[in-house]
Amino acid sequence: MSDVQVSNKAKWWKSADVKKTAIYWVILTPIIGYVATEVQLRSIGAPASEVMASVKSLMGIFTWAASPVAGLVAALALTSLMGKRHYGDNPPPDADHEIRNSPRAAATWVVVSTLLCLFALITGLIVLQKDSESILDAKAININVTGQQWVWNFDYPESNGVRSEVLYLPVDRPVVFHITSKDVKHSFWVVQMGIKMDANPGYVTETAVTPNKIGVFDVRCAELCGLLHAYMQNKVHVVSQADYDAWLSNRAALEGAA
Amino acid sequence: MTTMMDRSASAPGHAAGKRPLIERLNIVTALVLGTVSAVVVWQLALRFLPETPETSLFFNREDKISLLSLIGWFVGFMTGIGALIGPFRWALGKDLNHDENMFLAGKDQGIKRYFRYTTDHKVVGIQYLVITIIILFVGGTLAMLIRTNLGHAQGGWIQPQTYNAIVGWHGIIMIVATIIMITGPFGNFIMPIMIGARDMAFPRLNALSFWLIVAAVPPVFISFFTGGITTGWSAYNPLASQAGLGMNGYIAFICIFAISTMVAGANITTTVVKMRAKGMTWNRTPIFIYGVVASVALALPAFPVFFLSQIMSGMDRAFATSFYNTAGGGSGWLYENLFWIMGHPEVYVILIPSVAALMEMAPVFTRRPLFSFNLAVMGIAGISGLSVLVWAHHMYISGWAPLLNAPFMLTTELISIPTGMLFLVLIGTLWRGRLWMTMPTASIYALLWNFMIGGITGIYLSDVPADAFLHGSMYVTAHFHYTLMGAGLTGALASLVFWFPKMTGRMFNKTLSWVSFWLVQIGFNVTFIGMFLVGLAGQPRRVESYAEVFSRGNLITTMGAYTIMAGMLVLLHGVISSWRSGVKAPMNPWQSKTLEWTVPNPVPLENFETLPVVTSDAYGYGKAKS
Numbered sequence: 079m080s081d082v083q084v085s086n087k088a089k090w091w092k093s094a095d096v097k098k099t100a101i102y103w104v105i106l107t108p109i110i111g112y113v114a115t116e117v118q119l120r121s122i123g124a125p126a127s128e129v130m131a132s133v134k135s136l137m138g139i140f141t142w143a144a145s146p147v148a149g150l151v152a153a154l155a156l157t158s159l160m161g162k163r164h165y166g167d168n169p170p171p172d173a174d175h176e177i178r179n180s181p182r183a184a185a186t187w188v189v190v191s192t193l194l195c196l197f198a199l200i201t202g203l204i205v206l207q208k209d210s211e212s213i214l215d216a217k218a219i220n221i222n223v224t225g226q227q228w229v230w231n232f233d234y235p236e237s238n239g240v241r242s243e244v245l246y247l248p249v250d251r252p253v254v255f256h257i258t259s260k261d262v263k264h265s266f267w268v269v270q271m272g273i274k275m276d277a278n279p280g281y282v283t284e285t286a287v288t289p290n291k292i293g294v295f296d297v298r299c300a301e302l303c304g305l306l307h308a309y310m311q312n313k314v315h316v317v318s319q320a321d322y323d324a325w326l327s328n329r330a331a332l333e334g335a336a
Numbered sequence: 337m338t339t340m341m342d343r344s345a346s347a348p349g350h351a352a353g354k355r356p357l358i359e360r361l362n363i364v365t366a367l368v369l370g371t372v373s374a375v376v377v378w379q380l381a382l383r384f385l386p387e388t389p390e391t392s393l394f395f396n397r398e399d400k401i402s403l404l405s406l407i408g409w410f411v412g413f414m415t416g417i418g419a420l421i422g423p424f425r426w427a428l429g430k431d432l433n434h435d436e437n438m439f440l441a442g443k444d445q446g447i448k449r450y451f452r453y454t455t456d457h458k459v460v461g462i463q464y465l466v467i468t469i470i471i472l473f474v475g476g477t478l479a480m481l482i483r484t485n486l487g488h489a490q491g492g493w494i495q496p497q498t499y500n501a502i503v504g505w506h507g508i509i510m511i512v513a514t515i516i517m518i519t520g521p522f523g524n525f526i527m528p529i530m531i532g533a534r535d536m537a538f539p540r541l542n543a544l545s546f547w548l549i550v551a552a553v554p555p556v557f558i559s560f561f562t563g564g565i566t567t568g569w570s571a572y573n574p575l576a577s578q579a580g581l582g583m584n585g586y587i588a589f590i591c592i593f594a595i596s597t598m599v600a601g602a603n604i605t606t607t608v609v610k611m612r613a614k615g616m617t618w619n620r621t622p623i624f625i626y627g628v629v630a631s632v633a634l635a636l637p638a639f640p641v642f643f644l645s646q647i648m649s650g651m652d653r654a655f656a657t658s659f660y661n662t663a664g665g666g667s668g669w670l671y672e673n674l675f676w677i678m679g680h681p682e683v684y685v686i687l688i689p690s691v692a693a694l695m696e697m698a699p700v701f702t703r704r705p706l707f708s709f710n711l712a713v714m715g716i717a718g719i720s721g722l723s724v725l726v727w728a729h730h731m732y733i734s735g736w737a738p739l740l741n742a743p744f745m746l747t748t749e750l751i752s753i754p755t756g757m758l759f760l761v762l763i764g765t766l767w768r769g770r771l772w773m774t775m776p777t778a779s780i781y782a783l784l785w786n787f788m789i790g791g792i793t794g795i796y797l798s799d800v801p802a803d804a805f806l807h808g809s810m811y812v813t814a815h816f817h818y819t820l821m822g823a824g825l826t827g828a829l830a831s832l833v834f835w836f837p838k839m840t841g842r843m844f845n846k847t848l849s850w851v852s853f854w855l856v857q858i859g860f861n862v863t864f865i866g867m868f869l870v871g872l873a874g875q876p877r878r879v880e881s882y883a884e885v886f887s888r889g890n891l892i893t894t895m896g897a898y899t900i901m902a903g904m905l906v907l908l909h910g911v912i913s914s915w916r917s918g919v920k921a922p923m924n925p926w927q928s929k930t931l932e933w934t935v936p937n938p939v940p941l942e943n944f945e946t947l948p949v950v951t952s953d954a955y956g957y958g959k960a961k962s
Contacts, residue, residue: 121869151788152788195750257735280667
């Protein structure tokens with residue numbers, strides 16, 4: 079018994095099963111990594127802010143970091159499936175071993191998963207830190223966001239009480255949203271910019287972003303808020319600074335007239 | 337039913353024609369008394385409750401009336417089923433005698449015992465199995481309505497109000513079905529035999545926990561016709577306080593269900609701690625038992641919080657208190673905290689027993705020992721311990737406490753370590769096994785696949801910046817279906833096929849089990865991979881219509897959902913036909929080494945003639961036996 083174990087230990091990597099698994103692993107890992115990353119990142123679409131770009135790269139990094147693990151589990155599963163299979167109503171004879179444990183495998187597994195976990199945590203914390211600092215930007219525009227059933231209202235307090243239902247933002251300027259709700263909980267989601275913050279009645283929450291692309295993007299409500307939740311969406315227009323100023327003065331004049 | 341026995345003689349101790357009360361109560365008397373009592377309370381409340389002043393914020397009077405009626409239903413139903421006989425007699429100092437206890441255990445009653453307050457754990461197990469199937473059927477039908485409505489983009493054919501009610505109804509009853517789907521049928525029927533006990537520690541509590549669920553179901557069904565649960569299953573306030581009278585059905589449902597879960601939790605935990613067979617040390621206790629205990633023990637701290645959160649919600653509605661009403665000094669964040677303090681342990685309540693059941697089957701179908709039993713126990717313990725510390729990852733973007741995001745991200749990501757241990761145990765057990773290809777064996781592979789996807793997407797969601805994008809989107813919906821359905825339900829269906837011979841005395845039809853397996857698994861992956869993609873593209877969850885860009889993904893998802901439905905219907909057909917006329921099962925069809933396979937079919941009333949003595953663990957497969 080102990081002899082068998084010793085000799086097994088000495089050349090465990092030479093066994094046919096292990097070699098097969100290693101080959102599967104080497105083949106499967108890049109396939110899983112590539113397919114999972116591509117499919118997900120393509121679905122997300124083009125980012126319209128630095129924040130969204132970092133979300134995309136985070137998801138790519140996590141997928142690639144997880145793919146060796148997924149690849150290994152898939153390789154081991156495949157090896158076992160390719161082994162002796164038995165169909166029928168009566169049990170097959172017992173396996174030719176009674177391995178109950180492998181301290182080395184267990185220890186390696188736990189250590190590696192701990193390291194991966196720490197990696198995910200640290201990567202996430204770095205991005206989180208970067209994102210939260212943007213709220214403190216002194217040069218930022220402030221916009222008050224008010225959710226109510228089932229529409230978003232945007233106030234531009236630095237511009238003579240302009241209010242709109244379609245959000246206008248200048249490109250490449252940091253903007254801080256001060257978000258609240260008039261009735262129930264909503265969630266303010268600027269999809270392509272990767273930011274989301276709940277609108278709570280009676281409280282003001284904050285989130286910040288710097289749009290870096292001119293275009294039309296989506297604002298949606300991401301928290302079930304009653305009957306017409308699905309329709310609580312609108313557009314955000316990211317325009318050049320000049321267009322933004324023109325729009326603001328136009329709106330201010332309109333509202334002054336009204 | 338195969339366990340049907342003729343009633344050889346009427347129970348002694350009473351004259352013919354006048355049966356004692358204890359023998360006359362059953363589900364019919366319960367339903368009648370429950371309904372009568374609800375109607376009486378309703379009428380009395382209508383007559384005597386004072387009008388609400390005009391200034392009142394919400395519909396106080398109607399809420400009071402409907403909550404009182406639901407309490408009336410509950411008390412009436414539980415009295416009608418006979419839950420009070422024991423306590424009442426005990427209070428009078430005339431506890432039940434032996435014959436009455438035997439009657440309660442369902443001795444010689446044939447099929448009737450399934451409709452009574454029967455204490456035999458095997459009867460309770462079958463009752464749980466049937467009600468789980470019924471609830472899954474209703475929940476699945478609702479899912480199909482949701483998917484049909486989302487099949488094509490703008491303008492579904494269901495009204496928004498009805499649609500929201502369907503989403504909420506689907507959510508809450510599926511959560512309940514998945515919570516009970518392992519620990520109910522198999523935790524009650526199989527677990528006591530597996531540990532070598534004659535019954536549960538508290539048989540009457542066992543009956544109580546089941547009939548509480550039966551009492552809880554009608555309120556949630558009725559709620560659909562009184563405005564519905566239009567808030568999703570999470571019933572966030574203040575949306576819930578704004579919702580119609582249907583919310584009261586939800587509140588009553590949750591409160592009754594929480595009591596049932598607490599009762600079952602105390603009962604199962606006690607049974608396992610105190611009643612394991614002689615020689616069954618903790619090291620020799622099967623891993624499934626650890627899974628069941630972890631599940632119900634997690635429910636013990638979680639469900640009182642859920643109960644409390646709904647009591648407060650009900651008080652906000654009925655008495656205009658303001659626990660959750662910001663204008664009155666409360667906070668919706670309080671509700672969110674209470675809800676998720678229950679809500680996150682609750683997903684592991686669902687998941688752990690499922691994985692543990694597959695771990696139990698793995699050695700049987702690979703004919704080798706379980707790989708690293710200790711790591712399996714540690715994984716289960718680690719997940720259980722950490723799961724009570726992660727709740728606020730559901731609230732990263734709620735604005736409640738941004739400074740706590742980093743610590744909650746830490747605890748959440750730490751869960752990947754014990755979860756990884758469970759993967760290692762399963763994959764290690766498959767390693768160089770002698771595979772016996774059955775539907776449960778295939779389910780182990782399916783679980784590895786689904787749970788891998790569910791687990792890795794969970795890491796994205798645990799990451800605060802990524803969650804700021806993904807939260808509240810279809811991505812989240814797909815993620816938790818991958819864990820609760822892809823992993824949880826897969827384990828439960830495998831358990832059904834695996835333990836079917838012991839529970840019904842007949843083999844589950846092999847062909848049907850395979851057909852349903854492939855339909856469900858392929859349909860499942862099509863459905864929820866499609867849902868991941870629309871989530872990533874920006875579709876929020878719980879919407880009844882969506883932008884045109886999401887059409888293709890939603891169509892794929894709907895087609896996948898129909899495939900799942902086909903698979904589940906095949907499975908249902910398999911259950912019914914095999915139960916009625918399947919091949920008679922031998923005592924131990926899988927040649928398994930756990931104790932439940934050492935008792936004959938049908939399992940006799942107190943399971944064992946002589947209690948077994950255990951001298952080793954149940955995983956002694958493999959050639960090199962000493």
